[in-house]
Amino acid sequence: MISINASTTHTIKKKVVKKKVTAGTKKAGAAAKKKTSSSAKRGVAPPLQPNIFSDPEALKETCGLPDADFREKVNDILREALGAPALFGSSAGIAAPRKASSSIDRRAAAADLATLAKEKGVIFILKKCKVIEKIEMNLVPNGIAAVFGNEKGLNPGGGMRKITSAVSLASMGSMDTDHNDAASTIISDSKKGLTTPPEAREGCLLFLRALAQIVGKQAEPFVVPMLAAALEECSSSSSFVREAAEDTTNSILELANGLAVPILICPVLFEALHSPEWRVKASALEKLAQCASLHPTHISRLLPEIVPTVSSQVWDTKPQVTMAAKSALLACCNTNINPDVAPAIPAVVNAICKPNDTVKAIDELKSTTFVATVDASTLAILCPVLARGLKDKLAVNKRSTCLVVENMSRLVETPTAVAPFGPLLVPELKKVAENVQFEEIRDAALKALGALTKALGHSDIDSALSAIMKEESERIEAEQKRIEDERAAEAKREEEMRVKEEEEKKLWREAMEAQRQLNDLAIKEEEEKKAEEKRKKDIAKTKTKSAGGKCQGCGLKKCKKTCLFAK
Numbered sequence: 340m341i342s343i344n345a346s347t348t349h350t351i352k353k354k355v356v357k358k359k360v361t362a363g364t365k366k367a368g369a370a371a372k373k374k375t376s377s378s379a380k381r382g383v384a385p386p387l388q389p390n391i392f393s394d395p396e397a398l399k400e401t402c403g404l405p406d407a408d409f410r411e412k413v414n415d416i417l418r419e420a421l422g423a424p425a426l427f428g429s430s431a432g433i434a435a436p437r438k439a440s441s442s443i444d445r446r447a448a449a450a451d452l453a454t455l456a457k458e459k460g461v462i463f464i465l466k467k468c469k470v471i472e473k474i475e476m477n478l479v480p481n482g483i484a485a486v487f488g489n490e491k492g493l494n495p496g497g498g499m500r501k502i503t504s505a506v507s508l509a510s511m512g513s514m515d516t517d518h519n520d521a522a523s524t525i526i527s528d529s530k531k532g533l534t535t536p537p538e539a540r541e542g543c544l545l546f547l548r549a550l551a552q553i554v555g556k557q558a559e560p561f562v563v564p565m566l567a568a569a570l571e572e573c574s575s576s577s578s579f580v581r582e583a584a585e586d587t588t589n590s591i592l593e594l595a596n597g598l599a600v601p602i603l604i605c606p607v608l609f610e611a612l613h614s615p616e617w618r619v620k621a622s623a624l625e626k627l628a629q630c631a632s633l634h635p636t637h638i639s640r641l642l643p644e645i646v647p648t649v650s651s652q653v654w655d656t657k658p659q660v661t662m663a664a665k666s667a668l669l670a671c672c673n674t675n676i677n678p679d680v681a682p683a684i685p686a687v688v689n690a691i692c693k694p695n696d697t698v699k700a701i702d703e704l705k706s707t708t709f710v711a712t713v714d715a716s717t718l719a720i721l722c723p724v725l726a727r728g729l730k731d732k733l734a735v736n737k738r739s740t741c742l743v744v745e746n747m748s749r750l751v752e753t754p755t756a757v758a759p760f761g762p763l764l765v766p767e768l769k770k771v772a773e774n775v776q777f778e779e780i781r782d783a784a785l786k787a788l789g790a791l792t793k794a795l796g797h798s799d800i801d802s803a804l805s806a807i808m809k810e811e812s813e814r815i816e817a818e819q820k821r822i823e824d825e826r827a828a829e830a831k832r833e834e835e836m837r838v839k840e841e842e843e844k845k846l847w848r849e850a851m852e853a854q855r856q857l858n859d860l861a862i863k864e865e866e867e868k869k870a871e872e873k874r875k876k877d878i879a880k881t882k883t884k885s886a887g888g889k890c891q892g893c894g895l896k897k898c899k900k901t902c903l904f905a906k
Contacts, residue, residue, distance in 0.1 A: 384586040387549045390447035391416075393452040402458055411454065413468045420448035420546055421477065421537030442579055445542045453549035461550075461557050471561060474546065477539045478568040486567045508708065537577040544569060544583040551590035563595050567607045570623060574616035592629050600630055600637040609648055617657040624652065624663035628670040635674035642716040643759060645671050646691075652722065653692050665692050677717045679709050690724045698736055701728045704743045713747055715756040721747065722760040729767035738780045739773050744768065745787040754796035761795050762811055 382778070392398040401412060422440040456464040471742040479486065535587045547565055550558040569591060572584035595604060607735040608630075611623035627649070631638045638645065649671070652664035690700035704721065721743075728740035744764060749756045768791065772784035884890060893902040 342791040361371060383580075383589075383732070386552055387446055387450040387453070387545065389450040389454045389553075393453050398454065398458060402453070409459075410468055412465065413452070414609070415807055416448050416452045416455070417470055417546075418474060420445050420452055421473070421480055421542040422536060431589045442583075444539065445538065446545055447550040449542060449545035450553065452546055453553040455853055456550065457554045457559070461554055461561065465561055470546075474543045474565075477503050477535045477543045478565065478572070480535060486571045500644055537575065537580045540575070541577075541580045541583045544572060544580070544587040548583070548587040551587075551594040553596070559594055559596065562591055563603060564598055566591050566595075566604065567611070570611050570619055570626070571614075573622040574614070574618040581618070588622065588626055589629065592626055592633060597634040597637050600634050601641055604630060605641055605644070608646075611647065617655070618658050619650060620655065621657070621659045621663045623661070624649065624667040626665075630668070631670040631674050631827065638671050639674040639716050642671060642675065643719040646719045647722065650691055668692070672720050675709050675716050675720060677712050677713065680704075680708055680717055680720065683707055684720065687720055687724050694727060697724060697727050697731065700724050701736060701739050701743065704717055705739045707743075707746075709746045709750050711750070712752045713750045713756075714752045715759070718747075718757055718760050726763045729764070729771055734775055737775065738783050740779075741768065741771065741780070741783040741787040745783070745790045746791035748787065748794040751794040754794065757791070757794050761791070764791060765795075779804075796868060 392401070404412060419440070422445060430703050438514050438539070450880065452464070452470070469682055531883055545570065547562050547647045551562050566588065569584050569587045573588070575581050575584065592604070605627075608623045614620060614623075627638075627645070649664055649668045652660055653662065653668070655661055665688070668691065672684050672688055673681075673685065680687075683700065686696070686700040686703040701724070704724075725740055725744055725747075728743075731737055731740070748757070751819070765788065768784050768788040772781050772788060775781050775784070879885070888896055890896070890898045890902060893899055897900075
């Protein structure tokens, strides 16, 4: 029998229950991890609300003040919006302890000032009370032309110089002062050449946003020209300034009229893409996508300019700029009104961003039946991909591209619409027609070349090629002339600088020679003075009487009998 005693041990096996992880749980966990790791995009900022003038009685009482007191009140609110305390706003006066300014205080002060502008009139507050001058002084101390500048690369002296005439409205006044008197506790963007406190810049941006939201269309001539300055602040080293700049640009674009898109807004956004700061580029591309949603008709007409400009930003070194460029390009291309190309637009945009997907885009276009008229906007979307398809290594892909070009060319609206894209397609089609060994593909290229030649308004291929070559030669000559003019202007500036330096050196030499002569005269006068003093001392040594008439031995005017000098 089995005996059980105190030393007997028992072993019990534990059952381990394994939890089953479904595919949905894995996918949700991966998505949550990805969402946590990636930076979330900021939402829409709440509208600005006034603090003091939320009460209509307080607003009415302030508007009823005398002119001098009202201007002083406006200046006090403006100083508070810029992050500085009102000089005599409290009962204790200037000696009162200062309370630290926060973004909440600056938002409320900006909304109060915008409420006054809505009640009393924008012109009175901005121009007569000189509020716009202080706003410009803080945001664009060197002028609007200096925005987007890069002294070590493109745009030396400022990127807005070429289009400053488009923003020379009433708000662009001259400035006599150089800095704001607000004391800042945060370091300024000195690397960018900005010495204005970040609180003041945030206050200016908040005031522009308050004008756009509270005042509305009456403030448009003063707010929209400041779009470039607001975009420039998107690269600030202070996070609260960047957030204010982003919200301000959104409000400006929502306020702007659609007619300002081709004249003012898009030129500013294009110049922002040449900025050395990647945040400015990414913000400009996001604003371009916003314009596409707000004003699709105007953006659709500008596609021949937008597509090549934005496509160059796809290859930026910063992934944020690359993603913003792809999103902006897709949003702008979706504004095209051609219903035949609409299903293929995502594939075409993907092919522009990824050249390896060109064949997929060509296949999408090959299955498209062109019925509607093809305008310049549609050509701007398709031609970059078609030109790349004609350069493909496989002859089959070249044939597909030729078929798309032929079908598209038969429905071109006017020769003017396709003229800018002729130099892009005609030479490549001619190469395919001459160099490909398969006769079927050569015939397809000749048919496409004939249809494109007819769309360009020429009778035969040779005349089209000669016209294109003539246009190219004229363009090259114009470009060479522009380069020569720039070189001549640069040489002229260098000569002027050389002459100026020589004049300064000459004046410096003359000044140094004059100073040397003055020094010699001073030394000579000093030496003469010392010689005269020595001569007087020598004469005094030979006399018994001093200058006062006293004896140098006994010190009396009449010597004693015991004095050595007694006579």
